[in-house]
Amino acid sequence: MSSPLRSTPTTSAVGPLDGLSLRDRLDLAARLAGRLVAHVLRPANAAAVERLVGYVRSESVVPAGEVDPERYAAVTRDCATDLLVHAGPRDERGSLVRRLLAEGSWGAVHGPGGEGEDDGTDPAGLVLDAAERALLEQWRDGGVLGHFIVTDLVDEHAVLHNLEDDLDYRVFTGHSEIRAVALAPGLPLSGRVLPVGAVWVFASTPAVFLPDAIEGVVHGVVALLTSSPSPAFRNPRTLARARELVADHHRAFLDLFGDVVVEGTASHVVDCCLRFKDRVGAPAEEFALLGALRDERWLPDDAADPDDATFALVHHPVKGLRLLDWYAQLREVHTAPLLPWKPRRLAQVLADPDAPSWVLALLAERHPDHLDVLYRTASGRPGLTWARDGAALLRDREPAPGRDEPGIVMAASVMCRVPPPGWS
Secondary structure (H helix, E strand, O other): OOOEEEOOOOOOOOOOOOOOOOHHHHHHHHHHHHHHHHHHOHHHHHHHHHHHHHHHHHHHOOHHHHHHHOHHHHHHHHHHHHHHHHHHHHHEEEEEEEEEOOOOOOOOOOOOOOOOOOOOOOOOOOOOHHHHHHHHHOOOOOEEEEEEEEEEOOOOEEEEEEEOEEEEEEOOOOOOOOHHHHHHOOOEEEEEEEEEEEEEEEEOOOOEOOHHHHHHHHHHHHHHHHHOOOOHHHHHHHHHHHHHHHHHHHHHHHHHHHOOEEEEOOHHHHHHHHHHHHHHOOOOOOOOOOOOOOOOHHHOOOEEEEEEEEEEEEEOOOOEEEEOHHHHHHHHHOEEEEHHHHHHHHHHHHHHOOOOOHHHHHHEEEEEEHHHHHHHHHHHOOOHHHHHHHHHHHHHHHOOOOOOOEEEOOOOOHHHHHHOOOOO
């Protein structure tokens, strides 16, 4: 079950941490992690925490009535606290860590409760010394939030295998509320680990599951990776293999259809999609195609979509396969003449995160007639020119995480690595 790859934090051994031993750094990390949580949970921040707790519960896939009420309350509060410290409220605003590093201007005006309410990550009153700030730099990106299996125990360290990225993490447990002696090989747990030198520490007390809960944990990880592949791509070996596989698929698509775009009626596009899938087959036993916008469940149905409805099947050498129902209209937006409705329609697409930027770039390349005026009007940027600003505009409209990730995700490997009892 152990992976040949181990995740080692990248550190810049300069500055205030230079003179500290690993033990001193671990002591510092434990104190700092505790201070961050205490700051978020201060009485003055209670309303902001409760708002985020409510949001976490509204997004939970586990009905509150199916779990112990006290356990449910504790887990959702811990999740909200973790988001505020390390990820930011609803993953949209700056975390407390990033705000302490002065990387954002979030706060009262932008709080989820409206103008005049803070979003829960106001760093005011939390003063850091030089060593704490240097350590915080290592936590800038939130460490690693994952689902783990304990594979080994050595003194005050536990070796945790992350089911999401197939990497091993050497985690110091000495200062956490969960001691190494409370762990055992094969035990599943979930939580966030943070880098400290060559090892990791728990950001807070992880959630530990009973050994017989492994089946549910694996099911959850597979569902997570299917909807959000980013964790899997922390593993450089996995990322490289995924890029290679998508490139192979792209060549197969071009060989079949002679272009990266296939347009037509619902029946035609469905037929092309099935022909492509027959060509690539099961990509590899460790991979599963990720339909980012639509998948087999969302294929157009001739009964619902008349033959005059136009669909497009588009393939990118990195982002993979997309099935689109708006491609023809957006192609018309990019062609002459430039009518008043066209910039308005493009503005809607630019604001839609589900519309991939690479499709817009493809249309711009094929239909360059009036790009400056079209994108200048749609974006509300009077001085925009496509040649100078187009690439940056398309890049910036997509979230940085996942911007360059390949369009597949590994699911079967997770199930094979930790075969749960009775898996079928």
